[in-house]
Amino acid sequence: MGTKGTTYLGIDGGGTRCRARIEDESGRLLGEASSGPATTRIGVEKAWRSIMEATEAAAAQAGLAREDFARIRAGIGLAGLGRRGAEAALKKIVHPFTSTIFISDGMAACLGAHSGADGAIVVAGTGSVGVGVIGGREIRLAGYGFPVSDEGSGADIGLQVVRLALRAADRRSELTPLLSEVLGAFDHDPYQAVAWSEEAKATDYAGFAPIVIRHANQGDPVGRRIVERAADAIGDLLDLFLARGIDRLALVGGLAAAITPWLTPDLRARLKRPDADAAAGALLVARGRLDLPERDTDYEQASKFRG
Helix, strand or coil: CCCCCCEEEEEEECCCCEEEEEECCCCCEEEEEEECCCEHHHCHHHHHHHHHHHHHHHHHHHCCCHHHHHHEEEEEEEECCCCCCHHHHHHCCCCCCCEEEEEEHHHHHHHHHCCCCCEEEEEECCCEEEEEEECCEEEEECCCCCCCCCCCCHHHHHHHHHHHHHHHHCCCCCCCHHHHHHHHCCCCCHHHHHHHHCCCCHHHHHCCHHHHHHHHHCCCHHHHHHHHHHHHHHHHHHHHHHHCCCCCEEEECCCHHHHHHHCCHHHHHHECCCCCCHHHHHHHHHCCCCCCCEEEEHHHHHHCCCC
């Protein structure tokens, strides 16, 4: 059954899954659904397929017909949007919506966390990134992608523990319960781990993060060191936002709750509960309720001072 009014679509497309949320003009939830990963790192076409799969499932839940898509205004938060050529390629895709605005998934999360007001978030999930808004400017820190960046993320935690497990297999370090469990995932065969690593993606490495955190909370010394290092990396991003005068801070992402207890007490005290999630931030954009901030990165700032 179709609808005559304008509807709004918010997309939270991340490295692990894509969420779609549809609301009517009054903000009433009509439908919500999820699909697989939606990041440009898997290819723009695959990311778009995940977006449409989640959208179509949410639309079916909302009772929207295909012709109703022409009355949908979409805000799409997407991981990897900053990759060279990604946004241009996305804008070339023929879509069924009346309008579409693309933003990064980090910006969507920041807008949702602070209801569009100035503030910053650090995402601790499969990847990690810091995104802030102050005075109409976007500030982005890190988040260049695994394995060259994303310190403190689930993928980075997984990479560290697999490396250390291989060291333990060679008896170059102590075989703790954590490392024994990780090696057990490869039948205690280092070469099986190597073969796995040749195909493994960030999400595969991130699958080890809950194991590391569980052992860290149980006192495993290797687990504690890995999680402490991850918390230091996340804390560094929070400190950088504080140094820039942003005092509204939130930690979001699948590992946020697990990492928070490992932060310093002063940082924990500064964190606020997010107002809403990334899909809500994307919906703010779809509704045109705010002006998108201008991008301002450390790299761009440095380039202004070059001769």
